[in-house]
Amino acid sequence: MKYLFKNALTVTMDQEMKVLKNIDVLVENDRIKALGSIKPEECENAVEIDCTKKILMPGLINGHTHVPMTLLRNYADDMNLQTWLFDYIFPAEDKLTGEDVYWGTMLGIMEMLATGTTCFIDMYFYMDHMAKAVEDSGIRAQLSRGMTSNEKGPDFSQNKSLNECIDFYLKWNGAADGRIMGAFAPHAIYTCSPEYIRAIRDAAEKYGAPIHIHLDETRVEHQDSLKNFGKTPAKHLYDLGVFDLKTIAAHCVWIDDEDIELLKEKDVTIAHNPGSNLKLASGIAPIPKVMDSGINIILGTDGASSNNNLDMFEEINLASLIHKGANLDPLLINAGEALKMATVNGGKALGREDLGVIKEGFKADLILIDVDKVHSKPLHNPVSALAYSIKGSDVCLAMVDGRILYENGEFKTIDKEKVLYNIEKICDRIF
Ligand SMILES: [Zn+2]
Structure with a gap:
């Protein structure tokens, strides 16, 4: 054609x-x-x-999101991350089925295509259903099974999530004419024990998979890390060897100068999510400093429950505004730099020199x-x-x-009425 x-x-x-x-x-x-x-x-x-x-x-590349969270859009708002996540989001997500995830993904894909996003980088569960939605719709995505466990191990060979993650990677990485890329996703340091992160990291290395993880999103995460591990979240992951693999670290709101050096040394990509960080009052990531260091920065919406949309043009706008205001410097993050975060930098983060x-x-x-x-x-x-x-x-x-x-x-590839009908049915059941 x-x-x-x-x-x-x-x-x-x-x-x-x-x-x-x-x-x-x-x-x-x-x-x-x-x-x-x-x-x-x-x-x-x-x-x-x-x-x-x-x-x-x-086409824009959404660098960090959880697309099926469209199902939880406008459901739990105006609260801090810990309450939002543990009291509202996780309990609601427990009720989701694979079918639900398929339709939630389809809703998000419609929104993304209609607002200019052609590729997204995601971490969620029921990944076979997500991959099917990506395959059916024709969009491009890097997908990973988000994993959480505070078990100490030492043996994670029977761990359900990790085995699902490996099976998913083997089945879907490179599928749909190469439109689907796989990754391994330990959710965050506050939802995964060090031993579990190490096990995931070792498995990712074995299969040649990249890593997608939340990093230093809130002050609580930062302070707990100092208390529990005696080091920052970034240093914690650095010492666990996570950054030896190709990594996308989402948020990085509370990273310090030494963390920036570590992330630069290991060529980690930072996914900046200004909308989500503002809405959950997590803070403002030190993106101008990160940019000076030469670290690759991409832009994400995060899930539609903490944004509450998947419109990357809003994110481009926010990324180019908030650092100017926060630092009283109108020269920071110019329009072109913000646009690069949403396009070509996303290609680099995926190791794809033919995107963006x-x-x-x-x-x-x-x-x-x-x-x-x-x-x-x-x-x-x-x-x-x-x-x-x-x-x-x-x-x-x-x-x-x-x-x-x-x-x-x-x-052209999605039956809009059918998607909306199913979304309504799911919401009637869950909420
Ligand atoms: Zn996230």
Whole structure:
């Protein structure tokens, strides 16, 4: 299948942040074949997409989320993380079935596609059902089974979650034409004993899997770590050898200067979740300092229960605003830097050098944004517009792997009515 995006105002998200006016971009099968001057014979049989008054850019990569938590959206709000998680979220999640997780994932995927996200990095449970939703919908994702246990071991060979995690990885990593990537996810240091984290880490190393973990999200987690282990959460994971594997660490709100050095030394990616951190009053991560260190930073919404949406344009906006305000410095985290966190940096975090940029040979994960809107005119600087004035709902097309999944309000692979019907049924049962 071939598509020709005609006359696109293209924000490439390459190293130089090139913005190309009125150019054509040719997609063939799952890849970007050419951009700029394309020979007419190359475009033969291509479906033309008129991009007048639209911005073409790489699809956004949601760097940390729990998509089935859409089911718990607007259910438990305005409380601290510990109460929210242990008194409301975990008990409600205990009632979920695999089927529920499938439909919750589908709801989240619809929201993500309609707001420009083409890939997400997730940690949850009933992962076979999540993977099925990813496979059915056509979106791209890194998926991992979140694991919690405070057992001391030493033998975790019979641990149910860890065995599920391994089985899931072997079954799904690289599945759905490579759209599904697997990872191992010890939930956090306050839900996993050191022995359990070590066992998960060793298993991940054995199978060549990367790690996805929550790190230093709240002051309570930070202080408890100092009390229980005599060191910061980051140093704790460093000493357990977790960071010797390719790692995405979500939040990192309370990390100190020494932690930043450790994370840099081990090339850990930090997933910044400004919306969730503000809503749960966890604090504001020291992202400008982290950026100065050269650490790879990606952007996530976290679950829809602590945000309460999966709109990455909101997150881009927040990431480019809160550090300016918190540090009284308007030069911090410019629009381009915030956009990189939501695109090309996500590709790097996944070890994928073919995601997050519009460039020949890269994956055709693309979005079109309608800028013929009152709130985005005049369009002096498209990069600024993307960070400061455009809304997720301005997205009018989302393509993954060269396949259009969403166009002008219509989902091509998902039966919207069926998803909404099932969500209502699930909520009637659980709440
Ligand atoms: Zn999370």
